[in-house]
Amino acid sequence: MAIDNSSASNSKGKPSPAPGARRTRRVRMTGAERREQLLDIGRTLFAERGYEGTSVEEIAAKAGVSKPVVYEHFGGKEGLYAVVVDREMRQLLDMVTGALTAGHPRELLEQAAFALLDYIETFTDGFRILVRDSPVAQSTGTFASLISDIATQVEDILGLEFKARGFDPKLAPLYAQALVGMVALTGQWWVDTRKPKKAEVAAHLVNLAWHGLGNLEARPRLIGHRKN
Amino acid sequence: MAIDNSSASNSKGKPSPAPGARRTRRVRMTGAERREQLLDIGRTLFAERGYEGTSVEEIAAKAGVSKPVVYEHFGGKEGLYAVVVDREMRQLLDMVTGALTAGHPRELLEQAAFALLDYIETFTDGFRILVRDSPVAQSTGTFASLISDIATQVEDILGLEFKARGFDPKLAPLYAQALVGMVALTGQWWVDTRKPKKAEVAAHLVNLAWHGLGNLEARPRLIGHRKN
DNA sequence: TGCCATACTTACGAAACCGTAGGTTACGGT
DNA sequence: ACCGTAACCTACGGTTTCGTAAGTATGGCA
Structure with a gap:
């Protein structure tokens, strides 16, 4: 569920494809943005499922990206958790x-x-x-x-x-x-x-x-x- | 307590080959005894590592038996945890x-x-x-x-x-x-x-x-x- | 326009686990 | 001494998950 993407800081109401009939426009956030988004999602997931109950893949999926992105930013699951x-x-x-x-x-x-x-x-x-x-x-x-x-x-x-x-x-x-x-x-x-x-x-x-x-x-x- | 087998009756520590130069004398507890022992060990392990952090194999190993014994007694990890x-x-x-x-x-x-x-x-x-x-x-x-x-x-x-x-x-x-x-x-x-x-x-x-x-x-x- | 750093993928390797199928050993009664 | 049964084992199947290697798209900028 939730191909959420752009759930995080999106204050400026992104280019918000709106009812764009176009392809699910890839979002390609800036590094910092993605990082914040992952932290947000991680916090939510860790809160409801606990550390071990949450998988890196799940976090990545909810952010609309793939696992390696998480590793790129935090080095691993513990890294992300630590920051949160x-x-x-x-x-x-x-x-x-x-x-x-x-x-x-x-x-x-x-x-x-x-x-x-x-x-x-x-x-x-x-x-x-x-x-x-x-x-x-x-x-x-x-x-x-x-x-x-x-x-x-x-x-x-x-x-x-x-x-x-x-x-x-x-x-x-x-x-x-x-x-x-x-x-x-x-x-x-x-x-x-x-x-x-x-x-x-x-x-x-x-x-x-x-x-x-x-x-x-x-x-x-x-x-x-x-x-x- | 109970590092290995024979925790229930024999408090004499290690496998204590005793006079039996024989093979590590298997202990073969009665069903009820083993059950209690597994509960003890489970409680200890769950307490220090949490539910997800504890593996069935670990519990079994600490009791000096193999996994299926645990399944025999409690049907699974959750079963044991529930009883504890x-x-x-x-x-x-x-x-x-x-x-x-x-x-x-x-x-x-x-x-x-x-x-x-x-x-x-x-x-x-x-x-x-x-x-x-x-x-x-x-x-x-x-x-x-x-x-x-x-x-x-x-x-x-x-x-x-x-x-x-x-x-x-x-x-x-x-x-x-x-x-x-x-x-x-x-x-x-x-x-x-x-x-x-x-x-x-x-x-x-x-x-x-x-x-x-x-x-x-x-x-x-x-x-x-x-x-x- | 063409380059290239950055953001992101697909595809695996390896390990840890849960749970089960099917076979083996030893104890207790007869 | 024999046998049935309770207690226990080895060996897997099947998943899930972490983490990584190597390659692809995208967008700003010379």
């Missing part, structure tokens, strides 16, 4: 890290939770890939390690806060992990249900994380008001 | 469900968290398999769906509690997911670090979930005292 994952990790890290700047811890939490949900909503496929397992499966590149990257940042923040409040800073990692886990898995659930909208989910997460089950607020609200 | 996953899900569900009986919600939380950590500690490979993705990857058998099963139970409990407290019970799923996610991902982290011990981790999780970041106790303690 790397970009996705960067994107996620940027968004979350960018959100971890506010002053009051509660606001930090709020921002971070929102940022993650935002990433998940915008780059769903990427998130699915990061959650799935990688080729080598081991330590690096896995979601676990990415989560750890983020958790580490949370750790630092929590560590300071703990020290200031007289708690044992050795426990920061545990709490950081718990917080990140809470938001991450809720995100994974939300990606399928999409039931309450983003801002509301974030508000409730903050509610739970900040007040605890013992002191929940009935109608939590985010401090910052967002539209999207 | 099924057993593991049952085990986990039993442990967690069994823990969801106490009266006060806080105790419930405590019990459940401890139960999950206990499962993770005792059946690490199983946990890893459940976390990884399945052959068909989609809906059934996934960790996501398992998590949902558990989350659903938590939902029911939370739903009642919410109603009693005047909160919107429609939000129970969200909070349930967040709680389960918090514990599950913390478990996934703990499985590698093992830093604080189980009971302590559980205590802190309860601390966070119950009191929230805004009101953490400095030295939380579990209500029930456990030794292990």
Whole structure:
């Protein structure tokens, strides 16, 4: 299915053969274009079938080209996968890290939770890939390690806060992990249900994380008001 | 465990030619024994390499038999995998469900968290398999769906509690997911670090979930005292 | 117009796997 | 000692997939 071709960046509405009765005009993209297109398709496929479940030929076919093109650009399947994952990790890290700047811890939490949900909503496929397992499966590149990257940042923040409040800073990692886990898995659930909208989910997460089950607020609200 | 044959009875390591200068004495287990052994090996391999990354031949080889034996017992790769996953899900569900009986919600939380950590500690490979993705990857058998099963139970409990407290019970799923996610991902982290011990981790999780970041106790303690 | 780099193909080689057909060995009861 | 049956093996067939070698079209530019 999908002799899709030109699915990628095609912003300029290609020469779009339109209802051209002509031969399926070969597309012959520029190197960079083709590369981006392959990355797009790869991301999609890896997201829905996993690394091993996706074949190079399938990717090539969906792009309307033949296998060697993929090898030309990425050296192989792992090469393509690596680039996809790397970009996705960067994107996620940027968004979350960018959100971890506010002053009051509660606001930090709020921002971070929102940022993650935002990433998940915008780059769903990427998130699915990061959650799935990688080729080598081991330590690096896995979601676990990415989560750890983020958790580490949370750790630092929590560590300071703990020290200031007289708690044992050795426990920061545990709490950081718990917080990140809470938001991450809720995100994974939300990606399928999409039931309450983003801002509301974030508000409730903050509610739970900040007040605890013992002191929940009935109608939590985010401090910052967002539209999207 | 079980590098080669004879893992069930003889723990004496290698093929141990023993007094029999004879040909490598074949082991010839009983059907049930072999079946269990294959399940053990399968679980281990699936845990560390994933479903697609594990070959039937590899499993057979590690058991010291040839491929057809596996097909004889389970009909194929998926058959074996299905049994492994099924057993593991049952085990986990039993442990967690069994823990969801106490009266006060806080105790419930405590019990459940401890139960999950206990499962993770005792059946690490199983946990890893459940976390990884399945052959068909989609809906059934996934960790996501398992998590949902558990989350659903938590939902029911939370739903009642919410109603009693005047909160919107429609939000129970969200909070349930967040709680389960918090514990599950913390478990996934703990499985590698093992830093604080189980009971302590559980205590802190309860601390966070119950009191929230805004009101953490400095030295939380579990209500029930456990030794292990 | 004619050159040539770039984008892309067809056609394989080799390896890894799943699953099966059909034959062989050894254990336990008689 | 004999035999049936449970346990196990060797040897393939048939696919799928990665990756590569070697050749073809296309479009910009001197």
